[in-house]
Amino acid sequence: MEQLLVKELIEATGGRLLQGDPAMPLRHVETDSRKTKEGDVFFALIGERFDAHDFLDSALEGGADGCVISREPRKMLPGKYYVLVPDTIRAMGDLARYYKRKFRIPTVAVTGSVGKTTTKDMIAAVLSAAFNVLKTEGNFNNNIGLPMTIFRLGPEHQIAVLEMGMNHKDEIDYLTRIGEPDIAVITNIGDAHIGNLGSREGIFQAKCEIFHGLREGGIAVLNGDDDLLTTLRGKTPFEIRWIGESPACDYRAEDVDGSRTGMTCLRAVTPEGSFDLEVPAPGHHMLYSVMTAAAIALYFGMTKEQIRAGLASYVPTAMRMNIDRLPGGVVLYNDTYNANTASMKAGLDILSGTAAALKIAVLGDMLEQGAHEEDLHRQVGAYAADSGADILIAVGRASEKMAEEAAARGMRDVRYCPDHESAMAELAGLAGGDRAFLFKASRGMHLEKLYAYTKALLEGADS
Secondary structure (H helix, E strand, O other): OOOEEHHHHHHHHOOEEEEOOOOOEEOEEEOOOOOOOOOEEEEOOEOOOOEHHHHHHHHHHOOOOEEEEOOOOOOOOOOOEEEEOOOHHHHHHHHHHHHHOOOOOOEEEEEOOOOHHHHHHHHHHHHOOOOOEEEOOOOOOOOOHHHHHHOOOOOOOOEEEEEOOOOOOOHHHHHHHHHOOOEEEEOOOOOOOHHHHOOHHHHHHHHHHHHHHOOOOOEEEEEOOOOOHHHHOOOOOOEEEEEEOOOOOOEEEEEEEOOOOOOEEEEEEEOOEEEEEEEOOOOOOHHHHHHHHHHHHHHOOOOHHHHHHHHHOOOOOOOOOEEEEEOOOEEEEEEOOOOOHHHHHHHHHHHHOOOOOEEEEEEEOOOOOHHHHHHHHHHHHHHHHHHOOOEEEEEOOOHHHHHHHHHHOOOOEEEEEOOHHHHHHHHHOOOOOOEEEEEEOOHHHOOHHHHHHHHHHHHHHHO
16 A cells, blocks of 8 residues: 555545554555554444454554554543544545545456456456556455455556445445446346345346446446346447357456366457457356456457457466366366355256366355245256255255256155254265366355365375
């Protein structure tokens, strides 16, 4: 983070200085009281289960030069500055917007129901072949993570790629007004968080909030195969570049081959010409991330050789379809970060396309589905039965309906496990060679623990 002054902090947040020198420098924003150091400003955030005001003194005594608070302290430590604001989380966003405006670099904002982290990572990988890129690390895509990403901006950066997530209406609106993108990307409209937003149409409206912060002259890159996104054709004041497989797409993927383990190949047909591309990530659905990255790279004047080099450097974020190959022909797919029906189906497609004698799908609950929970889990169960998977291990309360539907559709080996312990007992009997495992569920199900257990089990069986 480039240095600011306390008076700039006050200007950005509209805060009131209770104590301290407005000319003091500010070199870093910190929200963890255990990590403060000289030059830090500590934001005392308040969440559902915590109030960082309780750790204010320890943060300041630990090294922070000052703090941003939403209630006046009983005492103030000498030599420290205190800035009072109505809402510390909102103030951090205000400071992030102020700070970002110091860097007049192009910004790409990415949202969507499925694949936004993959797409963000792929865009950043491709652009990095020609530019110094700042990107959202991991899944830091909310009202705390986005500002913290922006505070990492420095004079060396030429482009920023920011992921924007949401659970409720108005959250993307808030984030895009901080990030102020030049390019807005929506990967698709699925059923993630449908329990909070009521319908796909509600999700569509919430995702379209990303346009609220789009800079004048900015463009959108949208999925031209999505039935709701395509309703925007001819209805926006900004240019849209459509990507997908449909003949109506400006940037179209042809001859998509996602059958090779760990690789997807396609031919990109674009207004700038046609050329072959490949990315070290499996699955037919990867075409959307690839074509989005290619369209944005071409917008910035990159060559097809640079695009190929960028795609070759792509590395997925942890627990995003990470692949482990073990001795004996064992393949483990760790896609445990999150899940909804579309990503579950995509994962099953990858598993079914894997060359293995036995294909085992370990699937857990999809959370935040509300009244749609049973129907959506049954949809996944039906898809699993037709997918080519040999065994379904369904883990969690809601996944009982997934298991019921898979069995009803004729899947021969369906095992319902209400918890991790019972799932581990099933997995213990499946150690062996020439088999593939897919682990996928919503983050709150912690299926990465079953993945780690199975990997250790198989490595032990081989040793």
